[in-house]
Amino acid sequence: MSRAPLSRACLAMLRRDLVLAWRRRSDIAMPVLYSLIVTMLFPFALGPEDTLLQRIAAGVILVTVLLAMLLALDAIFASDIEDGSLEQLMLAPQPLALMLGMKILAHWLTTALPLIVITPLLATMLHLPAAIIPVLLLALLLVTPLISLFGAVLVALTAGTRRSGMLLALMLLPLCVPALIFAAGAVAAAQQGLPWLAPISWLAALLVLAVVLAPLACAAALRIALDS
């Protein structure tokens, strides 16, 4: 008998979730199309005035990405709870927090990364100057994993309840306010030609904290959710 090494277990989890996402790739396209359409609505509603759109561009994109991620977040553990995969994962001789961390990583790769990839397109649609786009991308690279991690904890906490979608939104959105302020602050500073590293560093610090703590909280919450 040979106990499975940790690295292979992590890889197996990550691969499983990526393959599953690929088999349902239309689900990956949904948040992307959603954010594309929402961003497109703003110039229609506010008029095609360059200066106005430029000023709100970063905020619009950040909020749109946040809402698009919220759409997909609900599904992160739902199917695993339904088909019993989560039970099996809990009983596997591997640290549950790390395995859930892999699940969150796979979720981020399949929902947030496509959104980040189309961000330059969204930014151009709103006339954001090309020089600012790298700062926006950097902010998104830090904010989106934060949303995934916070969201995963909340999904785990609401796992036992029915119709948790709305509850999830009500709990997650206020939690994202600090991250949103720092990200928008960084882009606004860059637009005014001011140093923008400080808010980005704050985001990075938050992310480091969340990467360590969120999977542990997820594991504890899911154990409680199944223990009834």
Next chain:
Amino acid sequence: MTTAHAAVPLLEARALSFYRQDEPVFAPLDFQLHAGELALVEGDNGSGKTTLLRMLAGLLHVAAGELHWRGKPLQRDACAGEILFLGHQLGLKTDLSPRENLRVAAGLHGCREGATPAGVLAGIGLGGYEDEPVRRLSAGQKKRAALARLQLLPATLWLLDEPYANLDRRGIAVVNELLQTHTSHGGAALVTSHGSMSFHGGEPRHIRMHA
């Protein structure tokens, strides 16, 4: 050496019970399970068979009483990977094929020596269906795909909740064979079932559940 080893039960429950909203789900249970033994958990619907198995697996907390593993108070870290649980929910991803499902399980648990996903699937009667998505399989075939885990993964104690459900006569025979090989190699199993079970390897121990 064998007698000394056999004297210490693999799993021992003392006055074990579980409460749901302060109501006991089943009356306090005492039983011992030695290596090489098979125990049949019997009881009516709602008598707490599944609850007992989920508690032994570690999914539910031990509400009252004690559990001992190899003579010592049971600690989940110590026996992780030694207990394999198969519940009503089969734990199969329906978008993956049986082979891919097994590969994930092997990645998490490790493999028995000499066992391969392909060989195990052929043995359980799923030859030719290895690469079919599980959602296209029949209920019995899904059950077989889940049971294939038993043969692939290393574990000492099997906790099987209704392993015979949905299986045809051939499938039932396969499960009995699996159980017999497992117990003859020093493994133990706890099985719940409404239906009659024809186990060839001697009379199984019976655990009766009372609500």
